[in-house]
Amino acid sequence: MTPADLAELLRATAASVLASRGLDPEVLPATLTLDRPRNPEHGDYASNVAMQVAKKAGVSPRDLASWLADALSSDAAIDEVSVAGPGFLNVRLAKAAQGAIVERVAAEAGAYGASDVLSGTSINLEFVSANPTGPIHLGGTRWAAVGDALGRVLTARGAAVTREYYFNDHGAQIDRFARSLVAAALGEPTPDDGYAGAYLADIAAGVLAERPDALGLPPAERQEVFRAIGVEKMFTQIKANLHEFGTDFDVYFHENSLFESGAVEKAVDTLKSSGKLYEKDGAWWLRSTDFGDDKDRVVIKSDGNAAYIAGDIAYFQNKRARGFDLCIYMLGADHHGYIGRLKAAAAAFGDDPDTVEVLIGQMVNLVSGGVAVKMSKRAGTVITLDDLVDAIGVDAARYVLVRSSVDSSIDIDLALWSSQSSDNPVYYVQYAHARLCSLAVGAAELGVSADDPDFSLLATEAEGxxxxxxxxxxxxxxxxxxxxEPHRIARYLEELAGSYHRFYGACRVLPQGDERPAPLHTARLALGNATRQVLANGLGLLGVSAPEKM
Known part of the structure; x- marks a missing residue:
């Protein structure tokens, strides 16, 4: 019986108890929470449901807890229920109910932990979306790891997830990139507002290899050649780097297509005709404050050019036209203002603002020897995805970037995350998996099988x-x-690995010397196999490998 199963049993029991005493079961929350007591002597799980609802039900918490304890005690899955303090319920599961957890893992294997709760929900998950003006920096790398992991987690819950990269190939930053490429090709200094880094010389050389005549063209035509070919070559490199990092996308959406197709103009006209845009000082403004934004936003500037939000509005409409029920945007630390404006844009078109979710990621810093690393070999002052992977490897890079809440910044200690020690969290988790694989091989050599285990034999604190x-x-x-929050998976895996390492130290799984295989070995091997499966499942959700040997 998993905690979720026990929570359902507790809620059903509480509803029955309240109804049988003429009290209203509707006072119960939709989902009950269970905690694991720090002191195992208090039981396997604890609940404060009696204190939560007693006042609403019109009874004392202690009385309600006692009624619940009596009712739960009759269930075969429950070994013991006691009431503590003002009304806490402490529950200890029967050994058979605990064994059922291990049996469930064996039966469901790679599907353990998955569900169909979000079945029928179509989600557009947009992340990274770095401008094709240079290699992916650390902020974008964080979203590459977190976004991919979130996509895996949502898929595990049954959602149909489309991973999307918004390809920013329209606007002033692309013009600056093209001018920087021309300067690199001519051997001239980088323009004051341009991009710097050794990678520009490589891209410029690639443009000239494809168009040897480019430098002899008139300036405007030359600029366009370097823009078109340079952006494509830069983006090809970005996609290749992401693929090597284990992050691939279903859709690469070109921002420029929104302007070329007339989608931006159509969206603006729709909002004008509905009165959601108004004219002021020669510009057109979205009435975004009507929908909860902190200020109205310029959509068409006074010079007639579209502001950045114009593309965002058309892009949202495009996503909804493609049938997505939920649009999740994963943006950088400097994009807090986008939360209000994107939700306001949705509301302006008559959509529920909650159709839009915006996640904001904080900064990432590299630290070596206690000193911040600020310079990249290839990209000038910007630390890139390649820099991080070269320093600690793909698995460690993905794990460290997913391991913390995106609300917090990360300092990555390169020495720690490249080390092969238990202090390195990803090594700690992967080593547990590898050790369990080795255990399975040893069991096979000794003739120990995990078939038909008797889980009632697993009576120690470490096993429980x-x-x-x-x-x-x-x-x-x-x-x-x-x-x-996919970081919850990483933190859980570390807890599971720690629990396993303690079990391994306290409980001998395989027979030694002339000892013959016994039922206890079988039960412990089955528990080890289940642990290995859950470690592999969790690492898979993070896009991190589960090695069999280390």
Missing amino acids: DLIRTIGEYPRVVASAADLR
Whole structure:
């Protein structure tokens, strides 16, 4: 019985108890939460539901807890229920119910932790979307790891997820990039407002290899050649780097297509005709304050050119026309203003603002020897995806970037995350998986099978803790999806690895010397196999490998 199963049993029992005493079951929350007591002597799980609802039900918390304890005690999955303090319920599961968790993992294998809760929900998940003017910097790299992991988690919950990259190939930054390429090709200094870095010389050389005549063209035509070919070559490199990082996209959407197709003009005209835009000082403004934004936003500037939000508005309409129920945008730390404006744009078209979700990621810093690393070999002053991967590898890079909430900044200690020690969280988790793989090989050599285990033999504190930690996994996946926080998976895996390492130190799994395989070995091997499966499932959701040997 997993914690989720126990929570359902507790809620059903509470509803029945309240109804049988003429009290209103509607006072119960839709979902009950369970905690694992720090002191295992208090039981396997604890609940404060009696204190939550007693006042609404018109009874004392202690009385309600006692009624619930009596009712729960009759269930075969429950070994013991006690009431503590003002009305806490402490629950201890029967050994058979704990064993059922291990059996469920064996039966569901790679599907353990997954569900169909979001089945029928179509989600557009847009992330990275770095401008094709240079290599992906650390902020974009963080979104490459977190966005891909979030997509995996939402898919595990049954959603149809489309990973999308918004290809910014329209606007002033592309013009600056083209001018920088021309300067690099001519051997001239980078323009004051241009981009710097050794990568520009490579891209410029690639343009000339394709168009040897480019430098002899009139300035405007030359600029266009370097823009078109240079942007394509830069973006090809970006896609290749992301693929090597384990992040691929279903759709690469070109911003310029919104302007070329007339989608931006059509969206603006729609808002004008509906009165959602107004003219002031020669510009057209979205009445975004009517929909909760902190200020109205310029959509068409006084010079007649579209502001950046014009493309955003048309892009949102395009996503909805493609049938997405939810549009998640993963943006950088300097994009807080986009939350209000994107939701306002949705509302202006008559959509529910909650059709839009915006996640904001904070900064990432590299630290070596206690000193911040600020210079890149290839990209000038910007630290890139390649720099991070070269320093610590793909697995460690993905793991460290997913491991913390996106609301917080990260300092990545290169020495720690490149080390092969238990202090390195990704090594700690992967080593647990590798050790379990080795255990399975050893078991096969000794003739120990995990078939038909008797889980009632698993009576130690270390065994019980490991089983209950395994049981937490579906709930962790659900929370990671619901809260858009894949870092919960990483933190859970570290807890699971720690629980396993303690189990391994306290419980001998395989027979030694002339000892013959016994039922206890079988039960412990089955528990080890379940642990290995859950570690692999969780690492898979993070896009991190689960090595069999280390």
